[in-house]
Amino acid sequence: MSVEERLRELGIELPPPPKPLGAYVPTVQVDDLVFVAGMKASIGGEMKFRGKVGSDLTVEEGYEAAKICALNCLSALKEALGSLDKVERIIQVFGFVNSAEGFNQQPKVLNGASDILLKIFGEKGQHARIAVGSNELPEDSPVEVAMIVKLKT
Amino acid sequence: MSVEERLRELGIELPPPPKPLGAYVPTVQVDDLVFVAGMKASIGGEMKFRGKVGSDLTVEEGYEAAKICALNCLSALKEALGSLDKVERIIQVFGFVNSAEGFNQQPKVLNGASDILLKIFGEKGQHARIAVGSNELPEDSPVEVAMIVKLKT
Amino acid sequence: MSVEERLRELGIELPPPPKPLGAYVPTVQVDDLVFVAGMKASIGGEMKFRGKVGSDLTVEEGYEAAKICALNCLSALKEALGSLDKVERIIQVFGFVNSAEGFNQQPKVLNGASDILLKIFGEKGQHARIAVGSNELPEDSPVEVAMIVKLKT
Numbered sequence: 001m002s003v004e005e006r007l008r009e010l011g012i013e014l015p016p017p018p019k020p021l022g023a024y025v026p027t028v029q030v031d032d033l034v035f036v037a038g039m040k041a042s043i044g045g046e047m048k049f050r051g052k053v054g055s056d057l058t059v060e061e062g063y064e065a066a067k068i069c070a071l072n073c074l075s076a077l078k079e080a081l082g083s084l085d086k087v088e089r090i091i092q093v094f095g096f097v098n099s100a101e102g103f104n105q106q107p108k109v110l111n112g113a114s115d116i117l118l119k120i121f122g123e124k125g126q127h128a129r130i131a132v133g134s135n136e137l138p139e140d141s142p143v144e145v146a147m148i149v150k151l152k153t
Numbered sequence: 154m155s156v157e158e159r160l161r162e163l164g165i166e167l168p169p170p171p172k173p174l175g176a177y178v179p180t181v182q183v184d185d186l187v188f189v190a191g192m193k194a195s196i197g198g199e200m201k202f203r204g205k206v207g208s209d210l211t212v213e214e215g216y217e218a219a220k221i222c223a224l225n226c227l228s229a230l231k232e233a234l235g236s237l238d239k240v241e242r243i244i245q246v247f248g249f250v251n252s253a254e255g256f257n258q259q260p261k262v263l264n265g266a267s268d269i270l271l272k273i274f275g276e277k278g279q280h281a282r283i284a285v286g287s288n289e290l291p292e293d294s295p296v297e298v299a300m301i302v303k304l305k306t
Numbered sequence: 307m308s309v310e311e312r313l314r315e316l317g318i319e320l321p322p323p324p325k326p327l328g329a330y331v332p333t334v335q336v337d338d339l340v341f342v343a344g345m346k347a348s349i350g351g352e353m354k355f356r357g358k359v360g361s362d363l364t365v366e367e368g369y370e371a372a373k374i375c376a377l378n379c380l381s382a383l384k385e386a387l388g389s390l391d392k393v394e395r396i397i398q399v400f401g402f403v404n405s406a407e408g409f410n411q412q413p414k415v416l417n418g419a420s421d422i423l424l425k426i427f428g429e430k431g432q433h434a435r436i437a438v439g440s441n442e443l444p445e446d447s448p449v450e451v452a453m454i455v456k457l458k459t
Binding site for chain 3: 020021022023024025026027028030035036037038094096134135136137138139140144146
């Protein structure tokens with residue numbers, strides 16, 4: 001099954017390709033690796049969640065925010081590659097959670113990104129992950145997710 | 154001298170391979186690179202240190218915590234590779250220090266990871282490093298360490 | 307035009323190669339990739355800015371600090387490579403902004419790094435970027451910047 005078919009089966013519509021917030025590009029391809037810039041919890045330029053997980057937002061809301069971040073990464077990838085079927089493996093996910101004081105469940109929040117990658121890509125979606133807290137994130141996004149991806153050769 | 158012999162000489166016993174806290178895997182190998190997920194200061198699932206360096210913990214305790222994180226990375230690597238003798242170079246270490254307000258000695262803390270890598274691997278352990286503070290980390294770990302490693306070909 | 311000529315044209319003098327704050331090295335080259343360690347806002351060992359952007363420092367000061375961090379990365383690269391003309395592409399920039407409570411303009415701060423890379427390298431300077439806030443950074447630097455670079459083969 002192609003990734004596109006899998007997305008349809010899961011009822012997932014990718015958000016429009018996110019526009020960089022600064023003087024950088026959403027993806028850089030080097031040989032068969034693609035580096036995807038950090039993405040926030042917005043769709044079409046509109047923030048879907050704002051604030052700190054553990055005070056402003058629940059873990060469940062953070063989970064949803066992380067999912068949006070991951071889908072923004074995939075949207076940027078698709079824009080760059082033409083098709084997500086070119087992905088051989090999601091290698092690494094960097095996840096930053098805008099964390100209230102005393103909030104230590106960053107992994108549960110970032111499962112929102114990891115789970116959707118596994119659903120969409122299966123084994124190819126199994127990635128290493130760096131999950132940490134951050135005291136503030138761009139535009140007060142509750143989560144920021146970046147990734148490194150390997151392409152089929 | 155093999156890395157295993159070196160570990161014995163140094164009296165270092167690797168912790169058991171750490172279990173991921175979420176929907177990811179401890180390592181991903183892509184050609185001759187291995188990406189190791191962020192590891193915390195636990196041994197066999199039990200946190201050895203908790204809290205913020207600079208208030209709950211001293212620099213020395215943070216240093217010990219960073220060492221445990223690095224050894225967890227090596228344990229995950231060994232689990233994946235069979236032997237640490239396959240390591241050609243520790244390329245990059247990402248280190249996050251759970252930091253109390255006003256604490257700015259993250260490099261001293263992360264030397265706990267860097268020093269042990271140099272002791273074990275010698276020149277092959279010389280890595281680039283990103284050392285930053287974080288307001289909160291998973292399970293209140295004082296340190297989180299991830300790495301990228303190159304294998305012999 | 308060579309990168310050196312471009313630097314002269316822009317009136318930019320690279321800072322002296324920064325010395326690591328700990329037990330690591332400023333750059334690691336692996337095949338045609340170079341990983342540059344996290345750099346702070348110092349020149350010749352002297353901090354040029356300190357403190358949190360959004361309280362101690364303005365966005366404009368943070369922007370200048372980010373520029374210094376990026377130039378330190380380039381200085382380390384030049385020290386390692388002999389010449390910046392060997393750079394094929396700036397792949398990825400990691401940027402951490404020492405952020406006051408409620409400060410969410412990390413991208414504007416890190417444009418100080420991104421803009422100078424674009425000015426110096428043109429299209430080759432177009433990078434993916436991870437921009438996040440941090441509650442504390444080494445030596446109270448307002449910004450820390452690291453990068454991954456591809457070399458010409």
